[in-house]
Amino acid sequence: xxxxxxxxxxxxxxxxxxxxxxxxxxxxxxxxxxxxxxxxxxxxxxxxxxxxxxxxxxxxxxxxxxxxxxxxxxxxxxxxxxxxxxxxxxxxxxxxxxxxxxxxxxxxxxxxxxxxxxxxxxxxxxxxxxxxxxxxxxxxxxxxxxxxxxxxxxxxxxxxxxxxxxxxxxxxxxxxxxxxxxxxxxxxxxxxxxxxxxxxxxxxxxxxxxx
Amino acid sequence: xxxxxxxxxxxxxxxxxxxxxxxxxxxxxxxxxxxxxxxxxxxxxxxxxxxxxxxxxxxxxxxxxxxxxxxxxxxxxxxxxxxxxxxxxxxxxxxxxxxxxxxxxxxxxxxxxxxxxxxxxxxxxxxxxxxxxxxxxxxxxxxxxxxxxxxxxxxxxxxxxxxxxxxxxxxxxxxxxxxxxxxxxxxxxxxxxxxxxxxxxxxxxxxxxxxxxxxxxxxxxxxxxxxxxxxxxxxxxxxxxxxxxxxxxxxxxxxxxxxxxxxxxxxxxxxxxxxxxxxxxxxxxxxxxxxxxxxxxxxxxxxxxxxxxxxxxxxxxxxxxxxxxx
Ligand SMILES: Nc1ncnc2c1ncn2[C@@H]1O[C@H](COP(=O)(O)OP(=O)(O)OP(=O)(O)O)[C@@H](O)[C@H]1O
Ligand SMILES: [Mg+2]
Numbered sequence: 001x002x003x004x005x006x007x008x009x010x011x012x013x014x015x016x017x018x019x020x021x022x023x024x025x026x027x028x029x030x031x032x033x034x035x036x037x038x039x040x041x042x043x044x045x046x047x048x049x050x051x052x053x054x055x056x057x058x059x060x061x062x063x064x065x066x067x068x069x070x071x072x073x074x075x076x077x078x079x080x081x082x083x084x085x086x087x088x089x090x091x092x093x094x095x096x097x098x099x100x101x102x103x104x105x106x107x108x109x110x111x112x113x114x115x116x117x118x119x120x121x122x123x124x125x126x127x128x129x130x131x132x133x134x135x136x137x138x139x140x141x142x143x144x145x146x147x148x149x150x151x152x153x154x155x156x157x158x159x160x161x162x163x164x165x166x167x168x169x170x171x172x173x174x175x176x177x178x179x180x181x182x183x184x185x186x187x188x189x190x191x192x193x194x195x196x197x198x199x200x201x202x203x204x205x206x207x208x209x210x211x
Numbered sequence: 212x213x214x215x216x217x218x219x220x221x222x223x224x225x226x227x228x229x230x231x232x233x234x235x236x237x238x239x240x241x242x243x244x245x246x247x248x249x250x251x252x253x254x255x256x257x258x259x260x261x262x263x264x265x266x267x268x269x270x271x272x273x274x275x276x277x278x279x280x281x282x283x284x285x286x287x288x289x290x291x292x293x294x295x296x297x298x299x300x301x302x303x304x305x306x307x308x309x310x311x312x313x314x315x316x317x318x319x320x321x322x323x324x325x326x327x328x329x330x331x332x333x334x335x336x337x338x339x340x341x342x343x344x345x346x347x348x349x350x351x352x353x354x355x356x357x358x359x360x361x362x363x364x365x366x367x368x369x370x371x372x373x374x375x376x377x378x379x380x381x382x383x384x385x386x387x388x389x390x391x392x393x394x395x396x397x398x399x400x401x402x403x404x405x406x407x408x409x410x411x412x413x414x415x416x417x418x419x420x421x422x423x424x425x426x427x428x429x430x431x432x433x434x435x436x437x438x439x440x441x442x443x444x445x446x447x448x449x450x451x452x453x454x455x456x457x458x459x460x461x462x463x464x465x466x467x468x469x470x471x472x473x474x475x476x477x478x479x480x481x482x483x484x485x486x487x488x489x490x491x492x493x494x495x496x497x498x499x500x501x502x503x504x505x506x507x508x509x510x511x512x513x514x515x516x517x518x519x520x521x522x523x524x525x526x527x528x529x530x531x532x533x534x535x536x537x
Contacts, residue, residue, distance in 0.1 A: 105302070107298060107300035107301070107302040108302045108303075108304060108305070109302075110267065110302060111296070111298060111301070111302025111303070111304075111362075112304070113267065113291070114265055114267065114291055114294075114296030114298070114375075115291060115292070115296065115315060115316050115365070115366075116287075116288045116289070116290070116291035116292035116316065116319065116369075117315070117319070118288050121319065125304075125315075126304060129306050130305070130306060206305065206306050207305055207306070207349075207351060208306055208307070208349030208350060208351050209349070209351070
């Protein structure tokens with residue numbers, strides 16, 4: 001077991017970093033889309049049902065099928081992997097961003113407006129810090145699920161820890177399966193803990209409990 | 212229009228899909244420096260009327276002028292920065308300390324730090340919250356009454372000449388409410404703000420208002436002083452509204468000034484003294500407790516200017532009753 005790790009640690013490290021890069025770029029791209037869309041849905045209520053329905057349908061497509069569908073369109077590699085992962089994460093992210101902004105007490109917004117805050121001031125000073133805990137909660141769930149689904153992306157040559165897992169399955173190699181699983185789990189747990197810490201901190205701040 | 216701070220000119224507000232307007236052809240002139248209360252039952256359009264002044268709502272028709280300017284022509288953020296706004300739910304920013312909450316508008320207006328700092332202390336003292344204790348606290352660490360005090364301080368931070376207040380004390384217990392009312396009266400006397408104050412509490416409307424707007428079904432029923440509202444109700448609606456009030460409440464809206472007569476005879480050294488603004492209910496209480504059946508009214512310099520006797524109170528009470536009955 002340990003021999004395998006000592007022998008191939010450089011490979012595993014590379015795959016681990018690939019996995020991390022895949023996850024982080026997915027989240028960044030996903031947020032670029034989810035933040036404005038979620039904010040829009042919090043303002044235009046009737047849009048939320050159709051948009052969330054579409055995102056729900058995407059979420060329900062099995063990941064292997066989605067990867068396969070993307071191959072003829074964008075080929076193999078990191079590109080289709082990121083497209084698919086971004087699409088999957090939208091349901092959770094958009095929903096949490098929307099709920100985050102909706103959960104800001106209407107009387108706080110009204111007071112801010114009444115004082116003469118401009119829409120931008122209202123957003124950055126009031127709405128954003130108060131919605132942040134819920135948004136970060138979404139990022140946390142999206143991060144762990146992305147880390148999980150990203151293992152399957154190895155199947156379309158996107159690299160990452162999925163590679164060692166698939167190899168393990170094909171070659172019936174216990175060490176590969178075990179180490180693959182261990183490192184994927186480590187990554188997921190680390191991401192979860194880090195984001196949970198940020199989430200709690202922002203929640204304390206939003207409630208005025210951070211000293 | 213020069214000394215009219217707020218003018219409503221045939222203002223109507225009909226919400227989309229509503230079958231009747233929430234505010235209907237309201238024309239109203241609010242004098243500069245006056246304290247006007249808006250009284251009426253739930254759903255009669257008080258809040259709607261108020262929120263059109265700072266353009267939280269836009270009128271369907273009609274115009275509103277603030278300090279001579281049509282509000283529709285003033286950039287909305289600029290308009291709001293010169294109008295203080297206080298709501299029942301207070302709406303303090305929970306992630307900011309009290310001082311940061313109060314500093315919000317001065318910051319936007321670009322005051323320098325020293326000026327803002329002094330302003331925060333000044334305002335907290337005005338609302339009876341010791342700055343040393345309260346500046347660094349967060350809203351959740353305050354009681355409801357204290358939060359509303361901060362809400363008031365925050366609304367006054369940019370030194371607006373006009374304050375809009377929508378049932379600000381509605382969610383506060385009776386004792387705290389009474390002291391907040393007294394403080395608000397004092398603040399208004401000192402700073403001469405124009406205050407539009409919505410309430411559905413008759414006693415509060417009578418106690419606070421120099422003038423009262425009585426509304427029903429989106430229309431103004433009467434706009435007058437508390438004394439006239441009680442002695443000369445404009446119609447059956449107003450009459451019913453105020454007639455349910457008892458003798459003591461009627462006395463509580465009459466001021467010493469309005470019923471006193473010249474001092475005849477000697478002023479006894481232990482005759483109780485009251486100010487010109489003292490209400491007749493309190494005067495009656497004084498008389499009932501004292502050995503004399505009169506009190507001396509004095510001006511701001513503690514010079515006796517008149518006397519109120521038990522007989523005066525009786526005459527005026529009888530008068531007001533007969534007037535309101537007719
Ligand atoms: N945003 C809105 N959309 C549609 N109708 C509204 C809206 N706001 C108020 N109304 C309606 O307008 C009427 C007047 O409402 P408003 O809030 O001004 O009453 P109010 O006198 O302030 O009552 P309360 O004492 O209960 O606060 C009500 O019939 C209400 O249902
Ligand atoms: Mg109201």
